Amino acid sequence: MKTNPLKKVSQKIKNFRLTRGVFAWPYVLFLTVFVVLPLVIILVNAFLADGKLSFANFIALAKDGASIKVLINSIFIGAVTTILCLAIGYPVAYTLANMKTGSIIVILFLLPMWVNFLVRTLAARAVFEALSIPLGEGTVLFGMVYNYIPFMILPLHTTLTNIDKSFGEAAADLGADRVTVFLKVTLPLSVPGIISGIIMVFIPTISTFAISQLLGGVHLFGDSIHEKFIHGLYGVGSVMSLIMLAFVLLSNMLLKKFNKGEAKASIW
Amino acid sequence: MAKIEIKSDKKEKVIELKNVSKYYDDKPAVDNASFSINKGEFVTFLGPSGCGKTTTLRMIAGFEKPTSGKIFMDGKDITDMPPHLRKVNTVFQRYALFPHLNVFNNVAFGLKLKKIPSGQYIVDKNGTKYEKLRKYTKDEIKEKVSKALKMVDFEDYEHRDVNSLSGGQQQRVAIARALVNDPEVLLLDEPLGALDLKMRKDMQIELMEMHKKLGITFVYVTHDQEEALTMSDTIIVMRHGLIQQIASPKVIYDEPANVFVADFIGESNIFSGIMHEDFKVEFLDHVFECVDKGFKKNELIDVVVRPEDIYIIPADNAAAMKHGAVNTCVFKGDHYQITVQVDEFEVVIHETNGVEEGAEIGIFIKPFDIHIMPKARIVNEIETEMIDEQTVNICDGSFECMPTELEAGTPVTVKIPFDKVVVHDDEEDGVIGAEVINSIYKGSYYQCFIRADNYYMFFVDTQDDWLKGDRVGLSVKPEDIQIEARQIEESEDR
Structure with missing residues (x-):
């Protein structure tokens, strides 16, 4: 039996009903055009050299010692930023979680985020220059911690406030002093918050590029990718982007695995 | 046996509260509470929610500090002692089992922290002899944990994740976790509140057996009057932060101290009455004979009569004290609940035989079933x-x-x-x-x-x-x- 394609379409239009799924279409379209398509382009670019399918771009990158160094340096700076954010953010989140007005103060901590981060970073640079502090790795780290610490505090605060007070009481009841209560109960129960915080800080910091340039001319991996694309080296730039993506996915997976068996991570 | 020893010196006070008050923002949660708990006793705090019973328990456990007053344990002032140094353990309302630990580690939590005398001595430079403290060994912990789990009838689940346990199972683990530390006093904060009726009844009996077997003091908090009457040696009835009555279940039921206690414990008919003279009380527009005396002439009082203490007799019986018409008659399993309209009053009666609705009946009350108490007022x-x-x-x-x-x-x-x-x-x-x-x-x-x-x-x-x-x-x-x-x-x- 033959079917008229035109008839089929008109049938479809007739049967069209405004279901809940329909409302997702604009976003699906947006995702396809601005996320999936660029990823495909990057993937194609990475394996395309002189119009032919090859691994030439990978080989070129592997031979480029400077880029590898930058990659290692980026991961190092990302790790140090994350550790600093955790070291500074945890006590803050812990203190605020035990305060009645804690949630209000958390909002104060988030306030700077409402200012565009470029403006903030430029302002920080102006402050450094005014104080005649030489720009370098130290100032870059400061800028990173300053920019990303709210992303550490917020998930930590959420997790810590949601820990039932009775757990701490039960531990104290069983003979634990305050330090032991913290080490044996509060800290393990806040692991999901720590993991969310690490994901929220580490992943953006290893791929950041503006802060490092503005606050010290330190070259990070994000800057390298930026540079490659500016110089028309799309192939190598795409390979580097893929490596970045792989790192992001890998760290995400590792952290999720580490978090297994805990209460569900509150990646808000 | 140790058990018998404890029973014999039953009068020894283990916990004593002296004029303890706890205020939250100038509102009293517990108001001037003074009482003592004897060693080996099963004491229950009973009252409606917000009466201060849990606050009192939490002050004994050390989670709350009294605003004023003193708490003593074994004669020592423990008012300012932090909870981890007190020789009490608590079973929490919603169990508070550590979600990141399995059953074994939950129960072993207290044991792992405990330091015990090792039998070894060290002598420092000044020649003072100290006994070395040591922690429990792994095998000792294992043995104690399995013993505790056996006590609550929950063996072979040691490696289970606590989140996968049912309410009743979590309850058992929570009790084992507290008992494994050999506390002098076990505090239980509405431990059966989240269980279904059948499970509650079973756990009530198990808890009573545990109490008998261990011989330690149980302090129990509940709002369920039946639970309190079933399990306790002594009941402390509280309301609005004030202790209303401290007595054995039988006395609480038979001789409630005031209208509130009467109303809260079991069902009761409460009437306003006038004490005409000794042994003569007027309520329901009738002068009844009673067994109370010592009230002032014509004093306003409250009268409590339990529903099962009112007898239904034929309306034409000369012994009938009042007459009324049956409003409702409902079968309740082991008795009929009958409401009778006596003039403008509604009287609740429990009888083993049903009566017809609308029927004219006579009622009869024995003098010693009429409980008379001064009018209680708090404001x-x-x-x-x-x-x-x-x-x-x-x-x-x-x-x-x-x-x-x-x-x-x-x-x-x-x-x-x-x-x-x-x-x-x-x-x-x-x-x-x-x-x-x-x-x-x-x-x-x-x-x-x-x-x-x-x-x-x-x-x-x-x-x-x-x-x-x-x-x-x-x-x-x-x-x-x-x-x-x-x-x-x-x-x-x-």
Whole structure:
């Protein structure tokens, strides 16, 4: 039996009903055009050299010692930023979680985020220059911690406030002093918050590029990718982007695995 | 056996509270509680939610510090001792099992922290001999944990994740976790509240058996009067932070200290009555014979009669004290619940035989089943109306109060705390005049009964002793008058 394609379409239009799924279409379209398509382009670019399918771009990158160094340096700076954010953010989140007005103060901590981060970073640079502090790795780290610490505090605060007070009481009841209560109960129960915080800080910091340039001319991996694309080296730039993506996915997976068996991570 | 030893010196106090109060933002959660708990006793705090029973337990555990007063354990003042040093362990309301640990590690939590004498000694430079402390070894912990889990009948689940356990199972782990530390006193905060009825009954019996077997003191908190009556040696009934009665279950049931206790424990008929003279009380518009004496002539009192203590007899029987018509008759499994209209009062009766609805019957009450208690009051409460937005009528006097949005004539309930009524020597200084009826010294203040000219009786706490029969003036500061709008209902006499 033959079917008229035109008839089929008109049938479809007739049967069209405004279901809940329909409302997702604009976003699906947006995702396809601005996320999936660029990823495909990057993937194609990475394996395309002189119009032919090859691994030439990978080989070129592997031979480029400077880029590898930058990659290692980026991961190092990302790790140090994350550790600093955790070291500074945890006590803050812990203190605020035990305060009645804690949630209000958390909002104060988030306030700077409402200012565009470029403006903030430029302002920080102006402050450094005014104080005649030489720009370098130290100032870059400061800028990173300053920019990303709210992303550490917020998930930590959420997790810590949601820990039932009775757990701490039960531990104290069983003979634990305050330090032991913290080490044996509060800290393990806040692991999901720590993991969310690490994901929220580490992943953006290893791929950041503006802060490092503005606050010290330190070259990070994000800057390298930026540079490659500016110089028309799309192939190598795409390979580097893929490596970045792989790192992001890998760290995400590792952290999720580490978090297994805990209460569900509150990646808000 | 150790068990028998403990039973023999039963009178030894293990916990004692002296004038303990706990205030939250100036509101008393526990008000001047004093009592002691004997070694090996099963004591239950009983009361409706918000009565201060859990707060009292938490103060014994050390999670809350009393605002005033002292707590003693084994004669030592532990008021300021942090919870981890107290020799008590708690079973929490929602168990509070550590979600990141399995059953074994939950139970072993306390043991792993404990330090015990090792039997080895060290001598320091000054020649002082110390006994070395050591931690439990792994094998000791293992043995103790399995023993505790066996006690609560929950073996072979040691490696289970606590989140995968049912409510009843978590309950058992929580009890094992507390008991494994050999506490002197086990505190249980509504431990059976989350279980279904059948499981509750089973756990009640198991807990009672554990208490008997271990011989340690149990302090139990519940709002379930049946649970309290079943399990306890002693019940402490609380309400609004005040202890109402401390007695054995039988006494609490048979001789409730006041109307609140009677109402809360079991079902009861509560009537307002007048004590005509010793052994003669009037309620239900009838003068009954009773076994109480020592009340003042014509004193207003409350009468409590348990539903099972009222007998239904044929209406034409000469022994019938009152007559009434049966409103309803409902079968309740082991008895019939019958409501009878006696004049304007509704009387609840439990009988083993049903009666026909609408039938005329006679009722009969034995003298010793009539429980008489003085009228209990915790605040002066007057039903009246507003004169205008800033004035309220109290006993035919115009009292200034804080501005309200209630218009003139709005029916309101006025509450004045005992200690906020100001008594003036000169009748003219007060807003209304009144007569001092009685004055009782209560240790640190006088409680006076002062009757206004419309016969409303004010209860007044003052530092001064007022002479019986004196005329005085009464006033109240505007900010001390609490006003609540009142819904007009058909007055419900019981």
